[in-house]
Amino acid sequence: xxxxxxxxxxxxxxxxxxxxxxxxxxxxxxxxxxxxxxxxxxxxxxxxxxxxxxxxxxxxxxxxxxxxxxxxxxxxxxxxxxxxxxxxxxxxxxxxxxxxxxxxxxxxxxxxxxxxxxxxxxxxxxxxxxxxxxxxxxxxxxxxxxxxxxxxxxxxxxxxxxxxxxxxxxxxxxxxxxxxxxxxxxxxxxxxxxxxxxxxxxxxxxxxxxxxxxxxxxxxxxxxxxxxxxxxxxxxxxxxxxxxxxxxxxxxxxxxxxxxxxxxxxxxxxxxxxxxxxxxxxxxxxxxxxxxxxxxxxxxxxxxxxxxxxxxxxxxxxxxxxxxxxxxxxxxxxxxxxxxxxxxxxxxxxxxxxxxxxxxxxxxxxxxxxxxxxxxxxxxxxxxxxxxxxxxxxxxxxxxxxxxxxxxxxxxxxxxxxxxxxxxxxxxxxxxxxxxxxxxxxxxxxxxxxxxxxxxxxxxxxxxxxxxxxxxxxxxxxxxxxxxxxxxxxxxxxxxxxxxxxxxxxxxxxxxxxxxxxxxxxxxxxxxxxxxxxxxxxxxxxxxxxxxxxxxxxxxxxxxxxxxxxxxxxxxxxxxxxxxxxxxxxxxxxxxxxxxxxxxxxxxxxxxxxxxxxxxxxxxxxxxxxxxxxxxxxxxxxxxxxxxxxxxxxxxxxxxxxxxxxxxxxxxxxxxxxxxxxxxxxxxxxxxxxxxxxxxxxxxxxxxxxxxxxxxxxxxxxxxxxxxxxxxxxxxxxxxxxxxxxxxxxxx
Numbered sequence: 001x002x003x004x005x006x007x008x009x010x011x012x013x014x015x016x017x018x019x020x021x022x023x024x025x026x027x028x029x030x031x032x033x034x035x036x037x038x039x040x041x042x043x044x045x046x047x048x049x050x051x052x053x054x055x056x057x058x059x060x061x062x063x064x065x066x067x068x069x070x071x072x073x074x075x076x077x078x079x080x081x082x083x084x085x086x087x088x089x090x091x092x093x094x095x096x097x098x099x100x101x102x103x104x105x106x107x108x109x110x111x112x113x114x115x116x117x118x119x120x121x122x123x124x125x126x127x128x129x130x131x132x133x134x135x136x137x138x139x140x141x142x143x144x145x146x147x148x149x150x151x152x153x154x155x156x157x158x159x160x161x162x163x164x165x166x167x168x169x170x171x172x173x174x175x176x177x178x179x180x181x182x183x184x185x186x187x188x189x190x191x192x193x194x195x196x197x198x199x200x201x202x203x204x205x206x207x208x209x210x211x212x213x214x215x216x217x218x219x220x221x222x223x224x225x226x227x228x229x230x231x232x233x234x235x236x237x238x239x240x241x242x243x244x245x246x247x248x249x250x251x252x253x254x255x256x257x258x259x260x261x262x263x264x265x266x267x268x269x270x271x272x273x274x275x276x277x278x279x280x281x282x283x284x285x286x287x288x289x290x291x292x293x294x295x296x297x298x299x300x301x302x303x304x305x306x307x308x309x310x311x312x313x314x315x316x317x318x319x320x321x322x323x324x325x326x327x328x329x330x331x332x333x334x335x336x337x338x339x340x341x342x343x344x345x346x347x348x349x350x351x352x353x354x355x356x357x358x359x360x361x362x363x364x365x366x367x368x369x370x371x372x373x374x375x376x377x378x379x380x381x382x383x384x385x386x387x388x389x390x391x392x393x394x395x396x397x398x399x400x401x402x403x404x405x406x407x408x409x410x411x412x413x414x415x416x417x418x419x420x421x422x423x424x425x426x427x428x429x430x431x432x433x434x435x436x437x438x439x440x441x442x443x444x445x446x447x448x449x450x451x452x453x454x455x456x457x458x459x460x461x462x463x464x465x466x467x468x469x470x471x472x473x474x475x476x477x478x479x480x481x482x483x484x485x486x487x488x489x490x491x492x493x494x495x496x497x498x499x500x501x502x503x504x505x506x507x508x509x510x511x512x513x514x515x516x517x518x519x520x521x522x523x524x525x526x527x528x529x530x531x532x533x534x535x536x537x538x539x540x541x542x543x544x545x546x547x548x549x550x551x552x553x554x555x556x557x558x559x560x561x562x563x564x565x566x567x568x569x570x571x572x573x574x575x576x577x578x579x580x581x582x583x584x585x586x587x588x589x590x591x592x593x594x595x596x597x598x599x600x601x602x603x604x605x606x607x608x609x610x611x612x613x614x615x616x617x618x619x620x621x622x623x624x625x626x627x628x629x630x631x632x633x634x635x636x637x638x639x640x641x642x643x644x645x646x647x648x649x650x651x652x653x654x655x656x657x658x659x660x661x662x663x664x665x666x667x668x669x670x671x672x673x674x675x676x677x678x679x680x681x682x683x684x685x686x687x688x689x690x691x692x693x694x695x696x697x698x699x700x701x702x703x704x705x706x707x708x709x710x711x712x713x714x715x716x717x718x719x720x721x722x723x724x725x726x727x728x729x730x731x732x733x734x735x736x737x738x739x740x741x742x743x744x745x746x747x748x
Contacts, residue, residue: 015727016645017647020310021337029344033342035346036331037294039329040267043317043329044295051267053320053321054620059086059089063086076110077109080109081121087105087106092622093621100132100133110122115180123181124177126173127565129170131565133166134564134567137167137170141163142161142625145163146234149589152591154220156203159201160200167201170198174195174198178212186494189501193567194567196215222582222585223583224584226574229588229630231630233628237284238613238629239627240627241625242615242624244617244619245262245263246263246297246299246316247262247599248313248598249261249604251311252335257277258685259275260274261274261300262627263615264297270295273341280741280744296317298319299319299598301313302677303373305373307650310338311652312335313331314331315332316359317356318356323380326378328356329345331343348398350398352400355386357378359413359432362654363655364392365443367649371392371650373389374389374407375387375416376431379409386410387407387408406451411431411433415467415680415681417430417468420657420674421518424445427655428443433464437454437459438461438464440480461483461486463485465483468543469676473552473579474552475520476670480524481514481515482514484513486498512529512534513533513536535571538561539557541558541596542558543681545612545678548574549691549692549693550637551669551690551693552576552691554572554575555581557570557571557599559596560594560595560618570592572584596616597617598613599679600678605631611629613627614627614629637692638721640692640723641688643687643723644705647729655674655676657675658703662695662699687723697718698719713729724736
């Protein structure tokens, strides 16, 4: 063959294998879907009595107790405690005015007593009155009169409350709490933190606070200048108001534009699908996509489990419900022709045992060419629920082989991530556990795994949550991030204290998040503090991506915990060449104080940079919030988007390694990506977005497929600012036309 002919063949892409064109569901398939709807309807009906977060049974029992008391003879302190407990339950349910009235009644009953005679619960009474007043202020302003700057720390300009009654009442209560509490105790520290936030909401920070009250503005400032990312979710109709849930950015209908899929753990709330119309707008397609009645879901995951060319969705349920109450079915939603979804959980064999979970990951662990699924269960001493490894049989069904594979974990798993840390092509599995050591299961390539976490010193933090594999320093070896979810204080509504302490430089007990750098030889070294990751943040939702297209991965943490005082800024960390991370939350407008959950990065407007979607909302009925979409203003750097289509390997290309060699200013460097959906709480598109810095082309693009056995697929001189599709083993790639959009208006 001549050199010219060989070169010509290298430029000819292999045709994309056709996607399945599915006919209408069979009667059996429809029956499975209906059975799942019936199961979820039963869960919804039982919520009021069985769900400690969403139900009202604690309030009902307290009110029955109060009704049985004779107010003329019952001890005043007993009545005060009942008023207090009822007020806190009312607050959880979002009945803010009633909650305030009940807490104020408790205070009124105790005021005749000397402070030394107050019962132990009253140590936090002024603090909880302050928190309740702040929540009322948030509801009356950030929810009822939302602006693009609502709840963004530091709060200023359009973020200042219009109705200031709630915040001003809160400031009075919090100041009283400061006077009465131990200066070295958690109540005092939490009161000071929230007082500063409340002062921001009325435009009196920092000048309206005394030196003893004030937190210096430098504490909340960014560590570098950074452009502002405006929240455009409201104008796009993507700010759906909900409780905590998951988020996926993916092109579900394969039209070249990213769609939005979200969930809520509310057992009466459905998963939601917003289709990208391709003109800068989004249209909700939940009903027409057949998603009605598919309630609940604290987290989501995507992957083409049946290799038909359409990306499917897995919905996780039951997390945080501790024991049998959390044994709620999960859902595998089969994408049918990019138009509708069908619940195939029962037919796929995924419903025989369902344990509480919000952690899962797709990978082809046995390299047989289809996607397997690991689901991490939440176990405790009373409920020894094992994790589940569902091996894909290649016919649309799964077998749970966790016991035989030795990956049952049997710990309170809050994050699960696959990654080939030792470079042998076989994906390994990391399980992040709350209140227990973490596990790194090394794939032994014979269908079994070995826990090497302790041997490699990657078992910390003991209390951890989201986790992921990534190559933060572009050395070609997968590093590991494990976020701390330190819960040092047993009192739920004082978990803010260690976070505030870490911001203020006050010593506190507990562990920070860990960043384990891979040495390229199968070992790790913990480097978080060396790289300036020194703050406790309690993240749940989280993910990573390249904000500025410089080729280095940045990451975003959605923070918080169930109690209403968990007003912790969400954090954006900017990667500076793999040498350190800088907090740019305030400058970039990312420092949201509401609870952040599913985080997903993707180029929603096809303009060549990554926007950031965050699903918002808390655990309690009164803690809902609207989702956010931070639009990237652009940095002027170049990029490449790579969509992989597996032939011998799994269709989604999950687990493939992409190496990009570029030359910038005469100096060569390499950039690495592994195909996955990012972090363990929120899903980026499986199409990989790779920042190239100032490079105007890719000198060499190398793709190592999971089943390639060392033979890489290589292309040279790939133009920058291009989206390409690569079919496994093809001689060439296909350039995919991309049309940029103006979000909220017609794009060109």
